[in-house]
Amino acid sequence: MSNIKGPDIHDARRQAAHPEAADRTTPFREAVEGVVTARRQFLKNSVLAAGGIVGGLAGAASLGAPYVGTAKAAGTTWKIQTSWPGGVGLQIFKDWCATIEEKTGGELAFQPFGANDVVGDFQLFDAVKNGVLEAVNPFTIYVQGIIPAGVFLTSYPLGLRNPHEFDTFYYGLGGLEMARELYAAQGMYFVGPVHHDANIIHSKVPIRSVDDFRGRKMRLPGGMVAEVFQGLGAKTTVLPGSEIFPALEKGTIDVADYTGPAVNYALGFSQVTKYISMGPPGFMSLYQPVDIMDITVGMNAWNALSQQMKQFVELETRSYSLEHHAKIQKANQEAWKKFEADGTEVTRLTQDDVALMTEVAVPIWYKYANRDKPSARIFKTQLDYMMSGSLGYVTPDIVEGMELDL
Structure with missing residues (x-):
């Protein structure tokens, strides 16, 4: 199992939210509908005038996305499967899917499916290319099996460290265009990233510095992440999510x-560990601070849409990313209180630990970046950003002597 992330988590009841039928008989309701219709028409005209991009996100975030009335694929329903098997992530996804039909006046609807409902997680891309599913919402790291550069389309150890930095990469530094070029070669359209959460470390012993990883038996996903912790002296092993609890319980x-x-709280980790290890204040996770998902559509399904409907789906994906991330963070705030009540202690590493881990990580970045030209090109864009005055994560002395095969 190479650097593939995605939770194998607890069973959860999967119910999509269905809006109640509207009562359209009262004058008040008719007046409200008139306002909504006028607002939608105004937003539609604004999107068309601006090319559907400038100013559209604010409207999408506050009002949903504008009604689009000229899609070629009128009355189309897309089957869309997420990598969430249950819990808060699946519910947020299903709730969002239930809004699409109303927002498009019935011209496009999303029929949501949870993980493994139609195909397995590692068959998602074949399914979307072959038309078994029109769209998917996977953990982006899954694509590395067919696109090696996929390891740089989501977070990697000590790389870009906050969601807004990945937004800058995608929407400001050409990352979206690079991703779409790679996906198009595979018969898919990369609509955009969807922010999720950080990954954190649970332990039976306190981890107060990177030295405390030495000799510890540590579950990791493999790939780049495992290589970094191996460089710190940890004895790494690869386990699926469903096997983490029993392995901690048994002391494996x-x-x-x-x-x-x-x-993780829902998985019962507070019952089998006493500590959670975090980065310095304001640094949630040292090794995977931004676990990105995305919306990917089969090229045939994408090309069947009008230009206006394509713009709608793109804007809606950006809006959904904000909603998805914020609602999961809200759930996290409640979870922290529960961990505290159970006696879990949060330990934090220092900026010195961050510097040490960065030195270990940098040669591994280059190793993965030099696997092919697209990987090198994407990584170079991110490296320049990390070395800039904006971030300064990486200094010239750290990368001295290292070369990219561009």
Whole structure:
């Protein structure tokens, strides 16, 4: 299992939210509908005038996305499967899907499916290319099996460290265009990233510095992440999410990385560990601070849409990313209180630890970046950003002597 992330988490009841039928008989209701219709028409005209991009996100975030009335694929329903098998992530996804039909006046609807409902997680891309599904909402790291550069389309150890930095990469530094070029070669359209959460470390012993990883039996996802912790002296092992709890309970492992607080509390990690290891204040996770998902559409389904409807789906994806991330963070705030009540202690590493881990990580970045030209090109864009005055994560002395095969 190479650097593939995605939770194998608890069973959860999967219900999509369905809006109640509207009562359209009262004058008040008719007046409200008139206002909504006028607002939608205004927004539609604004989107068309601006090319559907400038100013559209604010409207999408506050009002949903504007009604689009000229899609070629009128009355189309897309089957869309997420990598969430349950819990808060699946519910947020289903609630969002239930809004699409109303926002498009019935011209496009999303029929949501949870993980493995139609195909397995590692068959998602074949399914979307072959038309079994029109769209998918996977953990982006899954695509590395067919696109090696996918490891740089989501977070990697000590790389870009906040969601807004990945937004800058995608929407300001050409990352979206690079991703779409790679996906198009595979018969898919990369609509955009969807922010999720950080991954955090649970342990049976306190981790107060990077030295405390030495000799510890540690569950990691493999790939780049595992290589960094091996460089710090950890004895790493690869386990699916469903096996983490029993391994901690039996003492097979001392330390385990997994997803964020809300998911991990539901898995019962506070029952089998006493500590959570975080980065310095304001630095949630040292090794995977931004676990990105995305919306990907089969090229045939994408090309069947009008230009206006394509703009709608793109804007709606950006709006959904904000909503998805914020609601999971809200759930995390409740989870932290529960961990505290259970006696879990949060330990924090220092900026010196961050510097040490960065030195270990940098040669591994270059190793993965030089696997192919697209990987090198994407990584170079991110490296320049990290070395700039804006971030300064990486200094010239750290990368001295290292070369990219561009």
